[in-house]
Each structure stands twice: as C-alpha cells, then as structure tokens.
Amino acid sequence: MAKDFVTRAENYSEWYNQLVVRADLAENSAVRGCMVIKPYGYAIWEKMQRALDDMFKATGHVNAYFPLFIPKSFLSREADHVEGFAKECAVVTHYRLKNSPDGTGVVVDPEAELEEPLIVRPTSETIIWSTYKNWIQSYRDLPILCNQWANVVRWEMRTRMFLRTAEFLWQEGHTAHATREEAEAEARRMLEVYADFAENWMSVPVIKGVKSPNERFAGAIDTYCIEAMMQDGKALQAGTSHFLGQNFAKAFEVQFLNKENRNEYVWATSWGVSTRLMGALIMTHSDDNGLVLPPKLAPIQVAIVPICKNDSQMPELDAHIAPVIEQLKQKGLTVKYDNRLEYKPGWKFNEYEFKGVPVRIAIGPRDMENGTCEVCRRDTLEKVTMPLEGIAEHVEQLLEEIQKNLLRKAADYRTSVTRKVDSWDEFTSEIEKGGFLLCHWDGTTETEERIKELTKATIRCIPFDAPEEEGKCVYSGKPSHRRVLFARAY
RNA sequence: CGGGAUAUAGCGUAGUCCGGUUAUCGCGCCUGCUUUGGGAGCAGGAGGGCGCCAGUUCGAAUCUGGCUAUCCCGACCA
Numbered sequence: 001m002a003k004d005f006v007t008r009a010e011n012y013s014e015w016y017n018q019l020v021v022r023a024d025l026a027e028n029s030a031v032r033g034c035m036v037i038k039p040y041g042y043a044i045w046e047k048m049q050r051a052l053d054d055m056f057k058a059t060g061h062v063n064a065y066f067p068l069f070i071p072k073s074f075l076s077r078e079a080d081h082v083e084g085f086a087k088e089c090a091v092v093t094h095y096r097l098k099n100s101p102d103g104t105g106v107v108v109d110p111e112a113e114l115e116e117p118l119i120v121r122p123t124s125e126t127i128i129w130s131t132y133k134n135w136i137q138s139y140r141d142l143p144i145l146c147n148q149w150a151n152v153v154r155w156e157m158r159t160r161m162f163l164r165t166a167e168f169l170w171q172e173g174h175t176a177h178a179t180r181e182e183a184e185a186e187a188r189r190m191l192e193v194y195a196d197f198a199e200n201w202m203s204v205p206v207i208k209g210v211k212s213p214n215e216r217f218a219g220a221i222d223t224y225c226i227e228a229m230m231q232d233g234k235a236l237q238a239g240t241s242h243f244l245g246q247n248f249a250k251a252f253e254v255q256f257l258n259k260e261n262r263n264e265y266v267w268a269t270s271w272g273v274s275t276r277l278m279g280a281l282i283m284t285h286s287d288d289n290g291l292v293l294p295p296k297l298a299p300i301q302v303a304i305v306p307i308c309k310n311d312s313q314m315p316e317l318d319a320h321i322a323p324v325i326e327q328l329k330q331k332g333l334t335v336k337y338d339n340r341l342e343y344k345p346g347w348k349f350n351e352y353e354f355k356g357v358p359v360r361i362a363i364g365p366r367d368m369e370n371g372t373c374e375v376c377r378r379d380t381l382e383k384v385t386m387p388l389e390g391i392a393e394h395v396e397q398l399l400e401e402i403q404k405n406l407l408r409k410a411a412d413y414r415t416s417v418t419r420k421v422d423s424w425d426e427f428t429s430e431i432e433k434g435g436f437l438l439c440h441w442d443g444t445t446e447t448e449e450r451i452k453e454l455t456k457a458t459i460r461c462i463p464f465d466a467p468e469e470e471g472k473c474v475y476s477g478k479p480s481h482r483r484v485l486f487a488r489a490y
Numbered sequence: 491c492g493g494g495a496u497a498u499a500g501c502g503u504a505g506u507c508c509g510g511u512u513a514u515c516g517c518g519c520c521u522g523c524u525u526u527g528g529g530a531g532c533a534g535g536a537g538g539g540c541g542c543c544a545g546u547u548c549g550a551a552u553c554u555g556g557c558u559a560u561c562c563c564g565a566c567c568a
Binding site: 013014017028032084087088123152154156157158163164168170217225236237238239240272273274276305307308309310311313341343344345346347348349350351353362364365366367374490 | 491525526527528529530559560561562563564565566567568
C-alpha cells in the first residue's frame with residue numbers, strides 16, 4: 001500500500017498535522033480551536049505530567065487547585081496583566097438558558113445575566129493571589145510553593161494542534177516569597193527544572209535565557225524561557241518562568257509581617273509548561289515514517305510482533321514469547337505484544353513506526369528454531385538479529401542509547417542551524433534559511449520591533465551563557481555587549 | 491477582522507467551467523476462501539444525494555444570491 005502522508009508536504013504544517021492525526025495523538029474538536037487528545041496522545045502527556053510532578057515535589061512544591069472562573073474585576077487589578085490577556089478572554093455573562101419563543105431550540109435567558117461577568121482563566125495569577133492574600137500574614141507563612149495542573153482558555157485568532165489551541169492543559173506554579181532574592185532564585189531554579197526535563201526526558205535540547213522586555217509575560221519583571229529549535233528551522237518557546245516582583249502582591253494587597261514587625265509586600269514567581277511540549281516533541285524528532293518518541297515518554301516502549309505461517313502456529317509462538325515479555329516487564333518496561341491475526345506483520349511494523357514505538361521485536365518460526373529475534377530501533381530504523389538470551393538487558397540498554405541518541409541528533413541539528421551573523425544584509429538572507437541567528441542588538445524595543453516587521457524574526461531570548469563581547473547591533477550599528485538569539489518562531 | 495482557497499460515504503477524492511439516465515475511484519468496513527519475515531490476494535457486499543437556505547430551470551453536486559464551517563497567508567499568541 002502506498003504511504004499516503006509520509007511524502008513530506010511542501011507545507012510543513014500540513015505534514016505536522018497529518019503526522020499528529022496518523023500517529024493517533026489528537027484530532028480537531030467540534031469546538032473551534034479546541035483539540036481532542038486521543039488516548040495514545042494523552043498517555044504521553046500523562047508520562048510528562050508524572051515526571052514533571054516528581055521534579056516539582058523534589059524541589060519542595062505541592063499541588064493545589066483553584067477555580068476555573070475569574071471575576072472580571074480581578075483580571076484588571078494588575079494593569080500590564082489585563083492588557084496582555086484582555087484580547088483573548090472567553091467571558092461568561094449568563095447562567096441560564098431557556099426555550100426560545102419560536103420553539104426552535106434554546107436561547108440565553110436575558111433574565112439570567114451575571115452581575116459581574118466571569119472570565120474563563122487564561123492563567124491563574126489573579127485568582128491565586130486573591131487567595132494567597134488570605135493565606136499570608138507573617139514571614140512564617142512563607143514561602144508558598146504551589147502548583148496546579150489545570151486547563152486554561154485563550155481565545156486565539158489562529159490555532160494549531162498542540163502548539164496553539166484555544167483550550168490547553170498545563171501546569172502553573174505560583175510561589176510567594178519573603179525576599180526578592182529568594183523569588184528570583186525560585187524562578188531561575190524552575191527554569192532549570194524545565195530545561196532538565198526537556199533534555200533528559202524529551203531529548204529536546206533547549207537554550208535557556210531571559211526574554212527581552214518586549215516579549216515579557218504580562219505583569220512580570222523578568223521572564224525566563226527555554227527555546228527549542230524545530231526541524232523546519234522555526235523556534236518554539238517550550239517553557240517559561242517568571243519573576244513577578246511585587247506586582248501581584250501590590251495588586252491584591254498581599255503583605256506579610258517580617259521579623260522586624262514591619263509590613264512588606266510578598267515577592268512572587270509563576271512558571272508553566274503546557275501540552276505545547278507535545279508539539280515540541282513531535283516536531284523535534286519525527287520523520288517521514290511517523291512519530292519518533294524518546295523511550296522515557298513512549299506509552300509503549302517495546303512492541304513485539306509474532307510472525308507465523310498460519311493461525312494454528314500462534315499458540316506455540318505465544319508460549320515461546322511469554323517468558324520474553326515477562327523478562328522485559330521485570331525491567332519495568334512497557335511492552336505491547338501484538339498477536340492479532342487480523343493484521344499482517346508488515347502492517348504492524350508500519351503501525352508501530354507511525355506511533356513512534358522506540359523498539360520493535362519480531363519473532364518468527366526461523367527465530368524459534370535458532371533461538372533468536374529481530375530487534376529494530378525506531379530512531380535509526382536499524383534491524384539486528386540477535387540471540388533471545390539476554391534480550392531484556394539488551395533492550396534496556398538500547399532504550400537508553402536511543403534516549404541519548406535522540407538528544408544528540410537534535411542537538412547536532414540545532415548546532416548546524418545556529419550561526420553568528422554580523423551584518424544586516426547577511427541577517428536578512430540568513431533568516432530566510434531558518435534556524436537561530438546569534439547577533440548583537442542595541443537593547444531597544446524599537447530596533448527589536450523594526451527587525452520583526454522587516455523579517456518576522458523575534459528575539460527568542462538573551463541566553464544566560466552568552467559571553468560578554470563587544471559588537472555592533474546588527475540593525476542599528478549601535479554598541480552592544482553580548483549576542484542575543486534571533487529566529488522566526490511558532 | 492483583512493487577503494486567498496475549500497466544502498461530495500468514516501477518511502481521501504472525480505465530476506462543477508459547458509446543468510441531463512441509477513454520482514466516480516481509492517482506503518476503511520462486512521462475508522467467504524487463500525494468505526502471514528515490511529501496510530496481502532481474489533470474489534461478493536453494505537454505506538452517500540453532493541455544507542445550509544432560497545432562487546433560476548422540464549430538470550441542479552453543477553448556474554445565481556445569501557449564510558455557515560474549515561484550511562492557508564497576515565494581525566494576535568505559550
């Protein structure tokens with residue numbers, strides 16, 4: 001059968017959407033801009049959640065849950081915050097429907113208008129800080145290190161599966177601290193957690209840095225971020241951590257009594273990653289054969305496909321393979337044994353490649369005779385026939401190798417599309433090729449916006465590890481002390 | 491909200507310019523037999539009235555008007 005999507009479309013986004021659909025991850029919902037995450041896709045998200053949650057707990061955080069609805073007045077308490085989100089809010093104005101007068105259905109009951117409209121949270125800073133006000137009186141109540149797993153709604157003009165949906169799942173951490181230093185350190189620490197997760201669980205290399213003032217979160221003093229590079233040369237913001245200063249504490253009157261018996265405003269951070277990470281995962285590793293998943297996040301780590309001459313042989317193969325499955329499970333691996341008779345082996349091979357299963361084992365009559373099996377790794381599609389003896393140990397090592405290889409491959413790719421650019425001519429031609437451009441920038445928002453206007457490139461971040469280096473702004477020629485990271489982004 | 495495009499079976503599509511028997515083909519689905527080491531073969535079968543509304547006409551998937559939805563490009567954004 002002809003492969004019907006894998007010839008990479010001219011249009012990368014078409015390829016991506018096809019890939020998502022074919023890999024059984026998600027589909028568009030009947031609700032505009034919303035996404036149905038299918039069981040296989042959700043299984044990946046659950047693995048991400050679990051890993052992240054463990055990392056949050058290990059850094060002393062606890063989970064809580066806050067309301068979906070935010071009174072309109074709360075949102076407007078912090079000026080920058082409301083300005084940033086006002087244009088994309090879903091608003092609840094009524095609480096009841098009634099039969100329409102002409103009998104053709106139901107209409108909103110005009111009698112049932114809310115006194116104050118409710119906003120479906122686009123993020124929870126406001127509702128949480130209105131709550132923290134009640135939780136905090138003295139320095140003894142600090143710090144508060146809370147996280148919530150939730151859904152949020154941002155009414156985006158244009159949506160895209162996993163990368164920008166109207167409703168999305170995420171976690172948002174909201175912490176409260178007694179000192180500026182402690183809050184800043186917290187924001188930086190959580191960014192490290194995200195970078196660690198991206199690289200060691202997702203095999204997605206990221207660049208850590210700070211956003212330019214223009215790209216800052218609405219209401220933040222500083223926004224730290226991790227930036228990833230997708231295979232089509234576009235950058236993707238994969239996670240953010242904000243140092244909020246005392247902005248929200250002031251907006252919601254959250255003060256604490258310090259050791260000197262004086263009232264002080266609380267210092268805040270917030271940080272979040274979303275189902276967008278799944279978009280990053282897909283766009284970083286996938287190839288024309290389908291999804292490629294890092295072993296640590298793959299819902300199925302090993303797929304075993306028995307091959308037999310006829311139906312009656314299957315019980316014999318089942319018996320032969322049962323101990324192998326057992327050994328693999330003993331190692332804590334997730335194994336899918338697919339002995340369905342209605343699909344042929346070739347079909348199954350393709351199916352598990354679509355789904356990104358890291359390792360596939362095939363065992364047939366020939367192997368039964370020889371005591372062997374065929375092991376195929378998804379990242380390189382390399383096939384090796386080897387003894388069944390010790391297969392569990394081998395697979396365990398292979399999975400680790402694949403996990404590392406994916407990161408290495410992605411990092412090599414990123415290196416190959418990252419270059420230093422020093423002139424405006426070069427910038428305009430190089431940006432067309434995609435990738436990261438490391439350039440000097442004069443530090444002004446005017447220049448940044450002008451560059452965006454002319455080239456669609458934005459400053460992804462000012463990398464933490466950018467060395468001090470004298471140079472001239474790639475656009476204005478004004479002096480600069482370090483290079484910043486430019487790219488076209490999702 | 492501006493520019494462009496599309497809407498025919500569960501999915502992907504032909505037909506639309508130039509109206510005319512029973513709306514095309516592929517995948518998938520159902521039945522049977524043969525198959526099973528890279529998406530099996532053959533035979534038979536089920537399923538749609540062409541996004542919605544109105545109009546023109548003896549006759550509309552096809553022409554006209556309106557509406558809706560989706561996709562792409564902008565503006566906006568994690």
